[in-house]
Amino acid sequence: MSLTEQLHRRNVAPDRLLPPAPAPVGFTLTTESVDPRHIASDMADLAARVRSLMALQRQEVLQLPLGGHFFDIVVTASGAQAHAAVAVMDGIQRTGNEQPDACGPVIEDPHRSWLIWLVPPGTSQHWKPHRHALCLGRPHQIALPAVTTTEPPGPYWLRPFRGDRLVPPTALRQLLDQFQPSPAPHETLLGSVLSTIA
Numbered sequence: 077m078s079l080t081e082q083l084h085r086r087n088v089a090p091d092r093l094l095p096p097a098p099a100p101v102g103f104t105l106t107t108e109s110v111d112p113r114h115i116a117s118d119m120a121d122l123a124a125r126v127r128s129l130m131a132l133q134r135q136e137v138l139q140l141p142l143g144g145h146f147f148d149i150v151v152t153a154s155g156a157q158a159h160a161a162v163a164v165m166d167g168i169q170r171t172g173n174e175q176p177d178a179c180g181p182v183i184e185d186p187h188r189s190w191l192i193w194l195v196p197p198g199t200s201q202h203w204k205p206h207r208h209a210l211c212l213g214r215p216h217q218i219a220l221p222a223v224t225t226t227e228p229p230g231p232y233w234l235r236p237f238r239g240d241r242l243v244p245p246t247a248l249r250q251l252l253d254q255f256q257p258s259p260a261p262h263e264t265l266l267g268s269v270l271s272t273i274a
Contacts, residue, residue: 143214147181147242148200150193151261152209154184158191158257161248162235168247180243182235183221186228190261192218193243203245208252208260211245 142148152158162179170178183192200213225232 139217139219141214142212142216142218143197143200145197147194147197148211148213149218150195150199150203150209150211150243150245150248152191152193152252153257153259153261154186154189154191155257157255161251161255161257162191164251165243165247166235168244169241177235178241179235180241181233181237182243183231184228184234185231187230188261191234191257192231193248194237195243195245195248199245203249206249206252206260208256208258209249210261 140146162182165179166176169180170176181194183194184190185192195211197213200211203211219231220237221231221233223233223237226236
Protein backbone atom coordinates (compact mmCIF):
# COMPACT_ATOMS: atom_id res chain seq x y z
CA MET A 77 0.00 0.00 0.00
CA SER A 78 1.36 3.41 -0.93
CA LEU A 79 1.56 6.27 1.53
CA THR A 80 -1.11 8.18 -0.39
CA GLU A 81 -3.65 5.34 -0.38
CA GLN A 82 -6.53 5.79 2.07
CA LEU A 83 -7.25 3.18 4.72
CA HIS A 84 -10.44 1.17 4.49
CA ARG A 85 -13.30 2.65 6.48
CA ARG A 86 -15.25 0.37 8.82
CA ASN A 87 -19.02 0.73 8.60
CA VAL A 88 -20.79 0.66 11.99
CA ALA A 89 -24.55 0.32 12.29
CA PRO A 90 -26.04 3.30 14.13
CA ASP A 91 -28.54 1.07 15.99
CA ARG A 92 -25.97 -1.45 17.24
CA LEU A 93 -26.28 -2.75 20.81
CA LEU A 94 -23.74 -1.37 23.25
CA PRO A 95 -22.48 -3.35 26.25
CA PRO A 96 -23.79 -2.17 29.63
CA ALA A 97 -21.70 0.50 31.37
CA PRO A 98 -19.56 -0.82 34.22
CA ALA A 99 -20.46 0.07 37.78
CA PRO A 100 -18.83 3.28 38.99
CA VAL A 101 -15.57 2.85 40.84
CA GLY A 102 -15.89 3.39 44.57
CA PHE A 103 -13.20 4.60 46.94
CA THR A 104 -13.32 4.05 50.66
CA LEU A 105 -11.66 6.75 52.76
CA THR A 106 -9.75 5.38 55.72
CA THR A 107 -7.46 6.91 58.27
CA GLU A 108 -4.24 5.05 58.89
CA SER A 109 -1.25 5.87 61.03
CA VAL A 110 2.16 4.30 60.57
CA ASP A 111 3.74 2.74 63.60
CA PRO A 112 7.09 4.52 64.14
CA ARG A 113 8.66 1.12 64.77
CA HIS A 114 7.98 0.22 61.12
CA ILE A 115 9.84 3.26 59.78
CA ALA A 116 13.48 2.78 58.86
CA SER A 117 15.50 3.76 61.89
CA ASP A 118 17.76 6.09 59.94
CA MET A 119 15.08 8.10 58.11
CA ALA A 120 14.91 10.85 60.73
CA ASP A 121 18.68 10.87 60.82
CA LEU A 122 18.78 11.14 57.04
CA ALA A 123 16.39 14.09 57.04
CA ALA A 124 18.52 15.86 59.64
CA ARG A 125 21.63 15.26 57.57
CA VAL A 126 20.02 16.59 54.39
CA ARG A 127 19.01 19.78 56.20
CA SER A 128 22.51 20.07 57.62
CA LEU A 129 24.20 19.60 54.26
CA MET A 130 21.93 22.25 52.74
CA ALA A 131 23.03 24.59 55.50
CA LEU A 132 26.65 23.78 54.73
CA GLN A 133 26.09 24.72 51.08
CA ARG A 134 24.62 28.02 52.26
CA GLN A 135 27.91 28.58 54.10
CA GLU A 136 26.39 28.36 57.56
CA VAL A 137 27.63 26.62 60.67
CA LEU A 138 25.71 23.38 61.03
CA GLN A 139 25.11 20.55 63.47
CA LEU A 140 25.73 17.10 62.02
CA PRO A 141 25.36 13.70 63.71
CA LEU A 142 28.41 11.48 63.36
CA GLY A 143 28.35 8.00 61.88
CA GLY A 144 25.71 6.86 59.42
CA HIS A 145 26.68 7.49 55.81
CA PHE A 146 28.96 10.48 56.18
CA PHE A 147 31.92 10.37 58.56
CA ASP A 148 33.35 9.70 62.01
CA ILE A 149 36.06 11.87 63.51
CA VAL A 150 39.49 11.40 65.05
CA VAL A 151 40.49 14.16 67.47
CA THR A 152 44.12 14.90 68.33
CA ALA A 153 46.03 17.75 69.87
CA SER A 154 47.12 20.43 67.42
CA GLY A 155 50.60 21.91 67.42
CA ALA A 156 53.79 21.24 65.50
CA GLN A 157 53.61 17.42 65.66
CA ALA A 158 50.01 17.32 64.45
CA HIS A 159 50.73 19.80 61.64
CA ALA A 160 53.67 17.67 60.56
CA ALA A 161 51.28 14.69 60.35
CA VAL A 162 48.93 16.77 58.18
CA ALA A 163 51.78 17.67 55.82
CA VAL A 164 52.80 14.02 55.42
CA MET A 165 49.16 13.04 54.85
CA ASP A 166 49.02 15.64 52.06
CA GLY A 167 51.77 13.71 50.31
CA ILE A 168 50.10 10.35 50.89
CA GLN A 169 46.78 11.53 49.46
CA ARG A 170 48.09 13.65 46.58
CA THR A 171 47.73 12.25 43.06
CA GLY A 172 49.07 13.81 39.86
CA ASN A 173 48.90 17.59 39.63
CA GLU A 174 46.53 17.91 42.55
CA GLN A 175 46.54 20.83 44.98
CA PRO A 176 49.06 20.49 47.82
CA ASP A 177 46.32 20.33 50.51
CA ALA A 178 45.21 16.83 49.54
CA CYS A 179 45.13 15.37 53.06
CA GLY A 180 41.34 15.15 53.42
CA PRO A 181 39.13 17.34 55.62
CA VAL A 182 40.67 18.53 58.90
CA ILE A 183 39.25 21.15 61.27
CA GLU A 184 41.50 23.07 63.62
CA ASP A 185 40.02 24.41 66.84
CA PRO A 186 42.62 26.90 68.08
CA HIS A 187 40.69 27.64 71.28
CA ARG A 188 40.95 24.03 72.48
CA SER A 189 44.15 23.19 70.57
CA TRP A 190 42.52 20.31 68.69
CA LEU A 191 42.68 18.90 65.20
CA ILE A 192 39.53 17.08 64.09
CA TRP A 193 40.17 14.66 61.24
CA LEU A 194 37.13 13.47 59.24
CA VAL A 195 37.44 9.73 58.63
CA PRO A 196 35.12 7.18 56.99
CA PRO A 197 31.89 6.28 58.82
CA GLY A 198 32.22 3.19 60.97
CA THR A 199 35.86 3.89 61.85
CA SER A 200 34.93 4.36 65.51
CA GLN A 201 33.64 0.78 65.68
CA HIS A 202 37.07 -0.63 64.75
CA TRP A 203 39.39 2.00 66.22
CA LYS A 204 41.50 0.59 69.03
CA PRO A 205 42.46 2.90 71.92
CA HIS A 206 45.35 5.21 71.01
CA ARG A 207 47.56 7.25 73.32
CA HIS A 208 47.39 10.33 71.12
CA ALA A 209 43.89 10.34 69.64
CA LEU A 210 40.22 9.63 70.23
CA CYS A 211 37.83 8.37 67.56
CA LEU A 212 34.11 9.16 67.86
CA GLY A 213 31.02 8.25 65.86
CA ARG A 214 27.44 7.75 66.96
CA PRO A 215 25.76 9.12 69.07
CA HIS A 216 27.91 12.26 69.07
CA GLN A 217 27.30 15.37 66.97
CA ILE A 218 29.69 17.96 65.61
CA ALA A 219 29.32 21.59 64.64
CA LEU A 220 31.07 22.09 61.30
CA PRO A 221 32.35 25.53 60.35
CA ALA A 222 31.11 27.03 57.09
CA VAL A 223 33.08 25.71 54.11
CA THR A 224 34.47 29.18 53.47
CA THR A 225 35.98 29.47 56.96
CA THR A 226 39.64 28.68 56.30
CA GLU A 227 41.38 30.71 58.99
CA PRO A 228 40.90 31.82 62.61
CA PRO A 229 39.37 33.18 64.73
CA GLY A 230 37.34 30.20 65.83
CA PRO A 231 37.37 26.67 64.36
CA TYR A 232 38.29 26.60 60.68
CA TRP A 233 39.10 24.17 57.88
CA LEU A 234 42.85 23.51 58.04
CA ARG A 235 42.28 21.21 55.08
CA PRO A 236 39.17 21.77 52.96
CA PHE A 237 35.90 19.88 53.13
CA ARG A 238 35.89 17.95 49.84
CA GLY A 239 33.39 15.61 48.29
CA ASP A 240 35.96 13.16 46.94
CA ARG A 241 37.83 12.04 50.04
CA LEU A 242 38.10 11.54 53.78
CA VAL A 243 41.24 10.97 55.82
CA PRO A 244 42.34 7.30 55.65
CA PRO A 245 42.32 5.98 59.24
CA THR A 246 45.09 3.38 58.86
CA ALA A 247 47.57 5.91 57.49
CA LEU A 248 46.44 8.44 60.10
CA ARG A 249 47.05 6.00 62.93
CA GLN A 250 50.57 5.30 61.65
CA LEU A 251 51.31 9.02 61.48
CA LEU A 252 50.01 9.53 65.02
CA ASP A 253 52.34 6.74 66.19
CA GLN A 254 55.18 8.55 64.45
CA PHE A 255 54.52 12.17 65.44
CA GLN A 256 52.71 11.61 68.78
CA PRO A 257 50.78 14.88 69.12
CA SER A 258 49.80 15.45 72.73
CA PRO A 259 47.98 15.74 75.00
CA ALA A 260 45.10 13.61 73.73
CA PRO A 261 41.63 15.08 74.41
CA HIS A 262 39.63 13.47 77.20
CA GLU A 263 36.64 11.55 75.80
CA THR A 264 34.05 12.79 78.31
CA LEU A 265 34.99 16.43 77.76
CA LEU A 266 35.24 15.93 74.02
CA GLY A 267 31.75 14.44 73.69
CA SER A 268 30.23 17.28 75.67
CA VAL A 269 31.66 20.11 73.56
CA LEU A 270 31.74 18.73 70.02
CA SER A 271 28.40 20.23 69.11
CA THR A 272 29.56 23.70 70.15
CA ILE A 273 33.06 23.96 68.72
CA ALA A 274 31.99 26.17 65.85
